[in-house]
Amino acid sequence: MCWHTQLVLTGEFQLQPLGAFVFFATLLLYAMHRLVGLSRAEGFKDKGRYFVIERFQTHIGLYALLSGVGTLWFSWQLPWKVWWSLVPVALISMGYVLPIFGRGRRLRDFNYIKIFLIAICWSWITVYIPALELGLEYNIPLLFLFLERIFFIFAITLPFDIRDLEIDRANHVQTIPAVLGVRRSKILAIVALVISAGFAAFTYRLDAYSDGGFAGLISSLLITGAVVIITDPERHDYFFSGIVDGMMVLQFLLIWLGGNIG
Template sequence: MNVLKIIFNFYINSSIHVALAVVSLTAISTLQFNVECNFTLLSFIFLATITGYNFVKYAGIAKLHHLSLAKNLRLIQIFSLLAFIGLVFLVFQLNITALIVSAILGIFTILYALPVFGHQTNLRGVSGIKIFIIAMVWSGVTVLLPVLNNYSIYNVDVILGFIQRFFFVIVITLPFEIRDLKFDMARLGTIPQIYGIRKTRIIGFLMLGIFILLEFLKVDTNIGNVIGVILVAVMCSYCLSRSTITQSKYFSSFWVEGIPIIWLFILLALGEIN
């Protein structure tokens, strides 16, 4: 049992779970926009997510405690290095447009983690914008990259899909912000800090309404996509309503972050009625 717990904690803490969530959202986009589900691109996004997330989470810790890192953190550090090496090999498999977008999103990730604005301030520490940076990067990676890497032409559905994904990511990030209320500094200006938990839930429910509405505005949607969006909105609503400061250890980091994976399986299961 202890071995399984160690493996599961590594799965969560090394960002494998969040990487699978991002890959799932990318695969969803390929289904929605009818573009090629490129294994190389999915692998690139998987490794880039692990590299980026672990850099954001552990770079500061590694700098301060490099000589006395805990065994698990050292393992994550080695794992992240291997992911980065694999990422470098895959870079040359993408087209130039996708590479440019990846580079821009990568810069935002670096600015999010490193204090480049003076006085030890990074984008993460700028009041009120943390959640929107996360949503923009996730939406760019999971909507724009699969479209651009297939040389697809932008259309209304892609724009609506980007906006829809933006709202979705904000909603599934809210349980994390509620959980972190007891840790976050007041200057971060997160939505729960500004509006409180009850109003944060209301904001999330309103965003989920927009999330569903945008699906009906798309030119080329189908009953499978509509059902998938509604079911995902129901799951998000439930998770948001259950989010508290004292939520269980894995509520957000496993269950909430796993919603994109469930969404992908829903679309695959509904594929026959599309």
């Protein structure tokens, strides 16, 4: 998604320390989140996803260690202006994963806020930070791209809240699917994808997207909508961590391919 932003702003993407830092930091947070989450799911280990996590607990710990080293290594290669802009979202991300609040709570254990924290943090890291590194943080297309990304991330995060309904209920955490139900939450996710497409159209009108790139983006949103529709709380974790999360990778690939073809 950082490369997506680079493509929109410059027409190309490059292998840089920022991309490596985001990769390793994301892997670190995912691994820590899995390990902490496993300790809170004692009554749900019959679920396929928790069996998989427990089975590969040592591997996940190793991923956390290696990705932590990678995160530290590449963080020192970032410009200071980028480093300082990462501090607020890094603190939020750690607070989301680690039980540092009263009664062992994490930010994700507070009612309603986790999906908004995810959307804002992901958009900040994958839109504003790459633009800041390029010295292009002040432009109109970036604003529309930021809003487009927020609604896209919001849409693909709702399926995870649908998946975690049982766990969140057991931990007394209220989420949007807990209030609206699964069907209405899916509708809300589709609406968010439509809004994301609307902001993308503004970005396209400002010539930030090529014809092929914009077609690739719309195609990715349509596929994501189909994935949202078939979301079910009982699906295996690979559906969520592979297919739903994979929509971020797919979106970049279709934009990149569309730009080269178109």
